Amino acid sequence: MSIRVIGTGFGRTGTDSMREALTILGFGPCHHMSEVMAKEEQKRLWRALAKGAAPDWNALFSGYNSCMDWPSAHYWPELIKAYPDARVILTWRSPESWWESFEKTILAGIGQIEDQDALGLTLIASQVFAGQPHDRAHAIAVYEANVAAVMATVPRERLLVHRLGDGWEPLCAHLGVPVPDEAYPNRNNTKEFRAAFSLK
Template identity: 75%
Template sequence: MSLMVIGTGFGRTGTDSMREALTMLGFGPCHHMWEVMAHAEQKRLWRAVAKGGAPNWAELFAGYKSCVDWPSAFYWRELIEAYPKARVILTWRSPESWWESFEKTILPAIVGSTDQESLGIALVANQVFGGRPQDRAHAIAVYRNNVEAVLNTVPAERLLVHKLGDGWAPLCAHLGVPVPHEPYPARNTRQEFRAALSPQ
C-alpha cells in the first residue's frame, strides 16, 4: 500500500473532517496527528524524524492510504516526490480565521505541554513556526507562505484547494469517485478538540 492522497494544509483547516471524508471515500486509513497521539510506535517514529532522522516514508505510512494534518503536512514537498501518483489536497481557510482557531486549540496545547519530546513542540512550534507560534503576525505569515508554496509547486492538475464548506463535489471530482449520500463530515470543533486533549 502506498499513499494515494497527500494533504498539505495546516492543522485547523478542516483536516479532521477531511480525514473522515477520505476514509468514507475509500482512501482510509488516513494518517493525521490523532493517529500519532494514539499509537506509541507512531510517536517514536515521528519524533525521530522531527529530530532530524532520515524518514522512511514506507515505514511511517505503513497501512495508510492517505495523510492530512501535521506531522505529514510539514513534509509535503518530500512526499509529493516520493509518491508522484498521489493526488494533493490543500485544505484552506482565510489566514485570519485559521489563526483564530489555532490560537484557541493547538497553540494552548503546545504552550501548555511539559513533554519536551512532544511533536507539538519539536515539529509544530519549533520547525513549522520557528519557535514563535504565539507571534500572530509571524504565524499568519508562515501560514500564507505555505499556501503560496503549495500553489507554486504542485501542478494544477494534481492539486485541489479545498476550502471550509466546499463539501463533497470538488473533492470527489478531484479523486474520481462518486459523491456519497451521507453529508460531508464536520469534525473536530474547538470543543471536540479540547475534550480530546483533556485527561480521561
C-alpha cells in the same frame, strides 16, 4: 499499500473532517496527528524524523492510504516526490479564521505540553513556526507562505484547494469517485478540540 492522497494544509483547516471524508471515499486509513498521539510506534518514528533521522516513508505510513494534518503536512515537498501518483489536497480557510482556531486549540495545547520530545514542540512550535508560534503576525505569515508554496509547486491538475464548506463535489471530482449519499463530515471543531484536551 501506498499513499494515494497527500494533505498539505496546516492543522485547523478542516483536516480531521477531510480525514473522515477520505475514509468514507475509500482512501483510508488516513494518517493524521491523532494517529501519532494514539500509537507509541508512530510517536517514536515521527519524533525521530523531527530530530533529523532520514525519512523512511514506507515505515512512517505503513498501513495508511492517505495523510492529512501535521506532522505529514510539514513534509509535503518530499512526499509529493516520494509518491508522484498521489493526488494533493490543500485544505484552506482564511488566514485570520485559521489563526483564531489555531490560537484556541493547538496553541493552547502547546502551552500545556510537558514532554519536551512531543511533536507539538519539536515540530510545530520549533520547526513550522520557527520558535514563534505565539506571534500572530509571524504565524499567519508562515501559514500564508505554506499556501503560496503549495500553489506554486504542485501542478494544477494534481492539486485541489478545498476550502471549509466546499463539501463533497470538488473533492469527489478531484479523486474520480462518486459523491456519497451522506453529509460531508464536520469533525473536531474548536469546542470539541478543547474538550478532548481539557483546555480551559
